[in-house]
Amino acid sequence: MTAAFVRTSDHTIAELFLKRWSPRAFSGEVLDKATLFSLFEAARWAPSANNSQPWRFIYALRDSEHWPLFLGLLNENNQRWASNAGALVVLISKTTHVRKGADEATPLRSHALDAGAAWASLAFQAEHEGLRTHAIGGFDRSRAVEVLGIPEGYHVNVAIAVGRQAERSSLPDDLQGREQPNERKPLREIVAEGRFSF
Numbered sequence: 231m232t233a234a235f236v237r238t239s240d241h242t243i244a245e246l247f248l249k250r251w252s253p254r255a256f257s258g259e260v261l262d263k264a265t266l267f268s269l270f271e272a273a274r275w276a277p278s279a280n281n282s283q284p285w286r287f288i289y290a291l292r293d294s295e296h297w298p299l300f301l302g303l304l305n306e307n308n309q310r311w312a313s314n315a316g317a318l319v320v321l322i323s324k325t326t327h328v329r330k331g332a333d334e335a336t337p338l339r340s341h342a343l344d345a346g347a348a349w350a351s352l353a354f355q356a357e358h359e360g361l362r363t364h365a366i367g368g369f370d371r372s373r374a375v376e377v378l379g380i381p382e383g384y385h386v387n388v389a390i391a392v393g394r395q396a397e398r399s400s401l402p403d404d405l406q407g408r409e410q411p412n413e414r415k416p417l418r419e420i421v422a423e424g425r426f427s428f
Contacts, residue, residue, distance in 0.1 A: 237249075237251075237411055237413070240416070240417060241417075246354055246357055246358065247354075249357055250353060250354060250357040251362075251410075251411035251412065252362070252363065252364040252365065253362050253364065253395050253398075253409055254311040254312075254364060254401055254405055254408070254409060255311070255314075255395060255396040255397060255398050255400050255401050255409055256311070256312075256314040256315045256316065256362070256391065256393035256394065256395065256396055257314065257316075257393060257394040257395065257396040257400075258292070258314040258316075258393075258396070259292075259316055259393065259394045260291060260292045260293055260316055261291060261292070261316035261317045261361075261392065261393065263291070265359065265361070266289065266291070266316075266317050266392065268355060268359065269352045269355050269356050269359075269361075269392065270287055270352065271355075272351045272352055272354070272355030273285065273287065273348040273349070273351045273352040273355075274348075275351065276344070276347040276348040276350070276351040277344075277347055278340070278344035278347065278348075279338065279339075279340040279343075279344060280327060280329055280330075280338075282324070282327040282338055282340075282341075282344065283344070284323040284324040284325070284327065284338055284341040284344050284345060285321060285322075285323055285344060285345040285348035285349075286321075286322045286323065286324065286384065287319050287320070287321055287322075287352075288319070288320045288322070288378050288380075289317055289318065289319045289320075290317065290318050291316070291317050292315065292316050292317060292393075297318070299377055300318040300320070300389075301313055301318065303320070303369045303370050303373060303374050303377070303389065304318075304366060304368065304369045304370075304389060305368040305369060305370075307368065308366050308368045308369065310402055310405070311391075311401060311402075311405060312364070312366065312389075312391045314393065314396065314400070315364075315391035315392060315393040316361075316392055316393035316394065317391075317392045317393065318389060318390070318391055318392075319352075319389065319390040319392060320374055320378060320386065320388075320389050320390075321345055321348070321349055321386075321387045321388050321389075321390060322345075322380055322384045322385060322386050322387060323341040323342055323344065323345035323384065323385050323387055324338065324341060324383060324384055325337065325338055325341050325383055325384065325385050326338055326383055327341075341385060342385065342387060345387050346387075349365065349387075349388065349390065352390070353365075356392060360394070361392060361393065361394060362392070362393060362394070362395045363390055363391065363392050364390070364391045365388045365389075365390050366388060366389040366390065366391060367388060369389045371386040374386050374389075398410075
């Protein structure tokens with residue numbers, strides 16, 4: 231399933247970066263564990279500060295006993311489309327790390343950045359396998375801590391819908407117009423040489 235909108239880059243990059251985007255139209259097809267775990271495997275190899283690997287993924291496959299609980303964490307608007315995903319994943323990160331040679335954990339300032347690297351790796355592996363992903367900020371993080379049994383020392387980052395893409399016409403009317411890849415800011419707005427100059 232491809233969008234009519236075509237992205238272009240100002241500099242040469244791998245096509246994978248232009249093809250990946252975050253649709254809301256999912257087919258409702260159940261993902262098998264092996265497919266989902268190939269995405270987790272890609273995330274496992276993401277870079278992290280001090281090789282801390284603070285990311286943790288908690289998942290529910292569509293139609294599993296855990297599915298209603300995960301879907302119920304999303305706000306009502308996101309439930310409308312994410313209900314057709316093949317899996318829902320909650321990404322959390324450990325906020326402390328015991329450095330090599332140390333006895334006690336210290337704060338890990340980069341935990342969210344590192345988890346973001348793992349999320350990106352998961353998303354690009356999904357694209358490589360013909361799947362789509364959509365990170366979801368609109369969900370109840372406090373309730374996620376409670377119902378998913380997340381202990382202290384972990385930060386809840388995002389929920390992620392994973393699945394096979396469907397036609398935009400499968401979405402509610404008010405979401406169909408948003409179902410296309412977004413553009414990106416030009417490099418001059420995000421890159422500076424020498425000092426902050428935006």
